[in-house]
Amino acid sequence: MAQKQIIVLTGAGISTxxxxxxxxxxxxxxxxxPDQMQVYDIDAFLTDKAAREYSWRWQKESPxxxxxxxxxxxxxxxxxxxGMLSLIATQxxxxxxxxxxxxxxxxxxxxxxxxxxxxxxxxxxYDTADIMARLDEEPDPxxxxxxxxxxxxxxxxxxxxxxxxxxxMLPEGAMEHSIRAAQRADELWVIGSTLEVFPAASxxxxxxxxxxxxTIMNMGRxxxxxxxxxxxxxxxxVALPELVEQTIAQE
Numbered sequence: 696m697a698q699k700q701i702i703v704l705t706g707a708g709i710s711t712x713x714x715x716x717x718x719x720x721x722x723x724x725x726x727x728x729p730d731q732m733q734v735y736d737i738d739a740f741l742t743d744k745a746a747r748e749y750s751w752r753w754q755k756e757s758p759x760x761x762x763x764x765x766x767x768x769x770x771x772x773x774x775x776x777x778g779m780l781s782l783i784a785t786q787x788x789x790x791x792x793x794x795x796x797x798x799x800x801x802x803x804x805x806x807x808x809x810x811x812x813x814x815x816x817x818x819x820x821y822d823t824a825d826i827m828a829r830l831d832e833e834p835d836p837x838x839x840x841x842x843x844x845x846x847x848x849x850x851x852x853x854x855x856x857x858x859x860x861x862x863x864m865l866p867e868g869a870m871e872h873s874i875r876a877a878q879r880a881d882e883l884w885v886i887g888s889t890l891e892v893f894p895a896a897s898x899x900x901x902x903x904x905x906x907x908x909x910t911i912m913n914m915g916r917x918x919x920x921x922x923x924x925x926x927x928x929x930x931x932x933v934a935l936p937e938l939v940e941q942t943i944a945q946e
Contacts (some may be wrong), residue, residue: 698777698778698779698884698946699773699779699866699881699942699946700779700780700781700879700880700882701774701779701780701781701880701881701882701883701942702779702781702782702783702784702873702876702877702880702882702883702884702917703771703774703782703783703784703785703883703885703886703934704783704785704873704877704883704884704885704886704888704895704898704899705771705782705783705785705786705787705886705887705888706785706786706885706886706887706888706889706890706892706895706913707786707789707887707888707889708761708886708887708888708913708914708931709765709768709787709789709886709887709931709935710765710787710789710887711766711887712766712767712887712930712932713762713763713764713765713766713768713791713932714758714762714763714932714934715759715763715765715766715787715789716904717756717760719789726932727891727907729891733746733749733933734749734750734753734754734860735750735860735861736860736861736862736883737860737861737862737863739774740759740853740860740861741815741853741856741873743834744830744893746820747835747853748835749768749819750835751826751830751835751836752813752830752832752834754800754809754858755827755830759788759789759809760789760810760823760827761808763791763794764792764794764795765791765932766792766816766932766933766935767886767887767931767936768792768794768795768797768938769795769796769930769936770935770936770939771783771792771795771797771940772795772796772797773936773940773943774804774939774942774943775797775798775801777946779791779942779943779946780797780801780875781801781879781880782801782803782872782873782876782880783797784800784803784805784869784876784877784895785802785804786801786805786872786888786892786895786943787804787806787808788804788806788807788808788809788857788858788859789808789809790804790809790810793808793810797932803866803869803873804857804866804869805865805866805873805895806858806859806865806895807856807857807859807865807866807892808852808856808857808858809823809856809857809858809860810822811823811855811856811857812826812854812855812856812857813854813855813857814838814840814850814851814852814853814854815853815854816838816848816850816851816852816853816898817838817840817842817914819838819840819850819851820834821854823856823857826854829838833877836853836854837849837851837852837853837854838850838852838853838854840852840858842918851913853907855873860924863913865894866868870894870895870897870898873938874897874898874901875899876938877898877901877902877905878902878905878907879902879905880902881903881907881908882907882908882909882910883898883907883908883909883910884900884909884910884926884938885899885909885910885911885912885913885917885919885923886912886913886931886935887912887931888913888916888917889913889918890911890913890917890918890919891918896918897918897923898922899911899919900919900922903919903922908923908924909923909924909925910923910924910926910938911925911926911928912926912927912928912931912935913925913927913928914928914930914931918924
């Protein structure tokens with residue numbers, strides 16, 4: 696018998712359980728310090744050297760970059776090892792699912808990721824850790840890739856993390872892929888998302904319309920609670936490992 700396939704939509708709540716402060720909640724970073732939203736403002740980043748330097752420095756010093764996965768992240772690795780994880784669609788850009796050990800091909804970073812970066816000119820890919828390591832020497836990082844068609848001169852394009860900044864499009868195909876996976880899955884689990892941010896939240900009604908059973912695990916209520924077959928309002932760091940353990944045992 697084929698194993699149950701579960702798609703998981705994760706939001707800030709899974710990362711607050713690992714020590715990353717919420718951005719949008721009542722005590723969120725942006726709620727209390729709206730000026731810090733400029734860290735992720737694409738227009739400022741493109742046009743203002745000081746804004747770029749601040750953006751890079753802020754990201755390097757932020758809990759988002761320095762956090763380690765928590766028990767809830769490792770539980771999803773167990774779900775994958777059991778062959779029951781179809782996809783993680785995450786609204787978080789902290790790369791903690793990758794750090795925990797989930798396969799990159801099982802993760803869709805709906806809002807991008809801080810784990811990787813790119814050149815905005817030649818589109819070369821970078822590991823963000825390499826850029827962070829030399830940030831003191833180069834506070835406004837540029838691309839050092841040598842271009843054969845330009846006489847081996849360095850590209851010198853701006854480097855930017857793969858986080859989706861305000862004013863940027865979501866990664867191409869990310870939503871479509873996630874919605875298709877949700878409609879085909881045996882279950883959808885929503886973990887730690889308020890389901891207030893679109894288009895990510897639209898995965899839930901799409902799954903419901905396809906008749907997919909939905910579990911919502913979140914400390915507060917969401918606008919789609921009425922679509923859920925199971926609501927869990929417990930501490931995610933405890934409740935998700937328990938849910939994964941029970942689900943694997945039932946198979």
